[in-house]
Amino acid sequence: MNNDKNSIKDLKSKIETIEKKNKNESLPKKEKALNFGFKISTEIVAALVVGVGIGILVDKFLGTKPFGLIIFFIFGALAGFLNIYRVMRRIEKQ
């Protein structure tokens, strides 16, 4: 009888410690997800800003009006994907 009680108590404490562990792990995960999403979006936007900026400058100085913007917009978008690929690879390594 006494032995049973002890084993149940042990089980209870075990469950509690595991639950605590899970809680501690799940909280930073949420924060990480938030930060991660933000990171990805800024990477895309930043590359696009640079691409469009270069495109507008090229058009201004070479007088190739729509084509510089179009080409460098596409380059910017691709660079954004490249940035994300790099971020993902860095996370995979960890």
Next chain:
Amino acid sequence: MASSGEHSGHEKHSPLDQFEINPLVNFEVGGVNLAFTNSSVSMVITVLFITLFLTLTVNPRSIVPSRMQLISELCYNFIAQLLNDTVGDQGKRYFPFVFSIFMFVLIGNMVGMIPYQFTFTSHIIVTFALATVVFIGVTILGFVNHGIRFFTFFYIPGVPFYMHPLLIPIEVISYLSRPISLSVRLFANMLAGHTLLKVFAGFVVSMPFFTGVLPLTFIVALTGLEILIAFLQAYVFAILTCLYINDAYHLH
């Protein structure tokens, strides 16, 4: 704010009022406006706090550190470890640079969390200036280490030759986008967080009866989250600086 509100009866309070820059001492050199603003006051407070805190707490140099000395040593170890992990032995040289940037951003964010204090990191020009310093510094470092061979950073080996006209512009744009993504991340996080706090603070006053308690509790929780973000963004800024320094040493 409160005193001017009393005079004009009911004044409109925008959640964006907190980001307004007010010159305190007007100062102009050769047509360039160099006024001492509330933003400058925040920066001076930040720098003074960092300097005083770090020098005074480490001053006793006791082997068994006091609590405050422990905090200073914790900051030191944190960045030293970060540099060691990302760059390696060569990274030790850049410790002062990364440490100053980390402390400036971290304490700047924290000073912004004090009510009525101005958050200078919520202005894109401040974060962009910081990111540009990092970007230009790292580029110069790359050229010093590798000379003209630094340009091979944009060249990906093992790719068919006809792909290079496509890949090199992409690599260059990706490299140029670094300071923008670095600065926008910090600035947008601080701007969004502080705006959200003020919007909910507006709800506390405008909601009827006792229901204002609900947004108030939410603000308390949000303030905790903001302090976490303030630390996290300073950390991200520091770790990305380390990664860029690493890139300047090891091409690919």
